[in-house]
Amino acid sequence: MAYASLEARGKLARKSDLTLKPRAGHLKHLLSTRTLDIDAVDDFCQLAEAYEVGVATPLRFGGKTVALLFFQPSTRTRIGFEVATVALGSHSIGIEDMSASRSNARTGESLEDCAAVISRLCDAIVVRHHEDGAAARMASKSQTPVINAGDGWNEHPTQALIDIFALRRGLGTIRGSSIAFGGDPRGRTVRSLVHLLRFEAPREIVFCPPPHYEVPGDILGAISENQIRYRIISDIKHALTDCSAIMMAPYDMSDIGEPAASGYVSPNATPDTHVITPEKIEQTRSKTLLYHPLPRHDEIHPACDDLPNAMYFEQVRLSKFMRMAVLDRMLSAN
Numbered sequence: 001m002a003y004a005s006l007e008a009r010g011k012l013a014r015k016s017d018l019t020l021k022p023r024a025g026h027l028k029h030l031l032s033t034r035t036l037d038i039d040a041v042d043d044f045c046q047l048a049e050a051y052e053v054g055v056a057t058p059l060r061f062g063g064k065t066v067a068l069l070f071f072q073p074s075t076r077t078r079i080g081f082e083v084a085t086v087a088l089g090s091h092s093i094g095i096e097d098m099s100a101s102r103s104n105a106r107t108g109e110s111l112e113d114c115a116a117v118i119s120r121l122c123d124a125i126v127v128r129h130h131e132d133g134a135a136a137r138m139a140s141k142s143q144t145p146v147i148n149a150g151d152g153w154n155e156h157p158t159q160a161l162i163d164i165f166a167l168r169r170g171l172g173t174i175r176g177s178s179i180a181f182g183g184d185p186r187g188r189t190v191r192s193l194v195h196l197l198r199f200e201a202p203r204e205i206v207f208c209p210p211p212h213y214e215v216p217g218d219i220l221g222a223i224s225e226n227q228i229r230y231r232i233i234s235d236i237k238h239a240l241t242d243c244s245a246i247m248m249a250p251y252d253m254s255d256i257g258e259p260a261a262s263g264y265v266s267p268n269a270t271p272d273t274h275v276i277t278p279e280k281i282e283q284t285r286s287k288t289l290l291y292h293p294l295p296r297h298d299e300i301h302p303a304c305d306d307l308p309n310a311m312y313f314e315q316v317r318l319s320k321f322m323r324m325a326v327l328d329r330m331l332s333a334n
């Protein structure tokens with residue numbers, strides 16, 4: 001399999017494309033990938049690419065304010081939305097430590113009230129929370145768009161859009177490919193990405209989970225419903241041999257339901273069967289592209305970073321443009 005060059009992945013977004021009706025423009029909130037259609041996904045990817053190559057005009061959002069509410073720790077999503085907001089010419093505000101805000105279990109202000117208040121002061125709300133469904137609760141009372149930046153075990157839709165954008169970029173097309181998921185299969189990034197893969201017609205989805213965590217039934221159900229084949233393997237080497245791309249995750253993501261300021265520390269010992277190393281890539285002569293929403297623990301050896309297989313930092317670079325696209329459509333439509 002060859003690595004897709006900029007030219008090989010098809011036409012770049014043209015200025016004229018952007019005058020088309022924004023097909024994600026009907027979205028009031030971005031809470032889940034389940035409710036997106038292929039037109040919206042293509043629209044986000046096309047607009048992200050337009051921002052990347054500089055044919056979309058970013059500075060149309062002066063005077064807009066985006067609230068960043070992170071009730072759970074984050075590096076990429078938090079910084080990514082801040083960078084995207086600045087690039088669009090707007091401002092972001094946030095509370096540095098949400099555990100010290102009024103909207104927590106101690107002082108008891110509900111998420112609904114928090115949204116009702118902040119949406120009267122800001123033009124969009126980006127929220128990360130440790131509870132499943134937290135973003136939807138805020139959306140139920142928000143007067144402005146709510147973007148789910150990860151809610152407990154449930155979903156992380158902007159990460160999944162970034163993943164699709166980066167997979168399309170690396171593979172040229174996902175159609176007919178075999179896509180593997182390494183590590184803990186229970187995480188929100190896996191669920192959100194599986195829902196988007198229904199549009200991409202992969203040949204199969206392969207899971208390499210720890211033996212003690214099953215792939216959640218709703219994720220397998222969504223794959224089967226969309227007539228995509230899946231199989232479970234117990235050694236990541238098989239994915240390096242058989243698959244076009246692997247989306248890695250930490251071996252154990254049990255901290256995903258933890259609030260800000262929690263002392264929980266994720267276990268940090270991935271067994272050899274689930275670790276990707278340069279030696280394994282060499283032994284299998286693998287051309288498999290390696291993705292990861294990050295943060296990584298020990299599941300991809302850092303010596304892989306300079307190999308042509310490694311796409312995870314490129315994935316981060318692309319995330320800025322996808323988050324610009326998401327904010328653009330949310331701020332424009334509402």
Ligand code: CP
Pocket residue numbers: 073074075076077078150156159293294295
């Ligand atoms: N990928 C991701 O959501 O990373 P952060 O937790 O650092 O935001």
